[in-house]
Amino acid sequence: MNIDFNKNSDGLVPAIIQDATTKNVLMLGYMNKEALEKTKETGLVTFFSRTKNRIWTKGEESGNVLNLVDIKLDCDNDTLLVQVSPKGPTCHKGSDTCWNETNDASYGFISKLEETITSRINSADTDKSYVASLFAKGINKVAQKVGEEAVEVVIEAKDNNDELFLEESADLLFHYLMLLQAKGFEIKDVIAVLEQREKK
Known part of the structure; x- marks a missing residue:
């Protein structure tokens, strides 16, 4: 250099x-x-x-x-x-960064979407929130919805309508993020598994 x-x-x-x-x-x-x-x-x-x-x-x-x-x-x-x-906090005052922020991985819009899902779950307003109403029905319903969306993605993948394929893919991802939270996980936990596989 x-x-x-x-x-x-x-x-x-x-x-x-x-x-x-x-x-x-x-x-x-x-x-x-x-x-x-x-x-x-x-x-x-x-x-x-x-x-x-x-x-x-x-x-x-x-x-x-x-x-x-x-x-x-x-x-x-x-x-x-x-x-x-x-190794350990970077700032001499004990925080992860010198801007007093935590050194957590962020996945951009996906992380923001996870925060939105969390806030909707915690609001427990099942009349106004689709997320809250689905969570109120229990994990089986959340898992079932992921399965339904996955099938729709497969169906649209076989057609030539890219817009519908992307719409269904977005629905699948959204409901999958909900299922992760229903199980007590976040996308970072899935990424950690993928990173471990990459090392093998």
């Missing part, structure tokens, strides 16, 4: 620290050439501390190290994206 350490007079470049799995940004630090080399050599993310005025390996006192996964350089050659596998 052709890193431009001379762009700033202090010889430091910003290092954005990102969890390699969840893709969440954990913190921002600064590296000079020595810190970068030590990071590569040890596999533990090391910075140049501007307050301590020395090289500093994250977690050297707390044990909450950042295990190096990958390093990418931006288009201007003056900022690093350091992907890591964190």
Whole structure:
């Protein structure tokens, strides 16, 4: 990597620290050439501390190290994206990130949809909420609905109407997310199983 350490007079470049799995940004630090080399050599993310005025390996006192996964350089050659596998909380104040956020994986709209399903279940307004009314009928009804939607997806897959196929696929996914919650799980639990299979 052709890193431009001379762009700033202090010889430091910003290092954005990102969890390699969840893709969440954990913190921002600064590296000079020595810190970068030590990071590569040890596999533990090391910075140049501007307050301590020395090289500093994250977690050297707390044990909450950042295990190096990958390093990418931006288009201007003056900022690093350091992907890591964190051990313990990243922030010195004890939170997962320096923005006081939890380092949970997010699946974008799917996660938002799960939150909506949860709120509808908890509202228990069976007159206004389809989700609440279906849950009130018990897990057998929720599971039955998933089966019905799966059959409809198969039927539409054999036809040439892509719009109907996608509509039924959306219905299947929605009801499957409901079934997961009825069983006490979330999509992240299914993804964890798939990730374990990938490692085998």
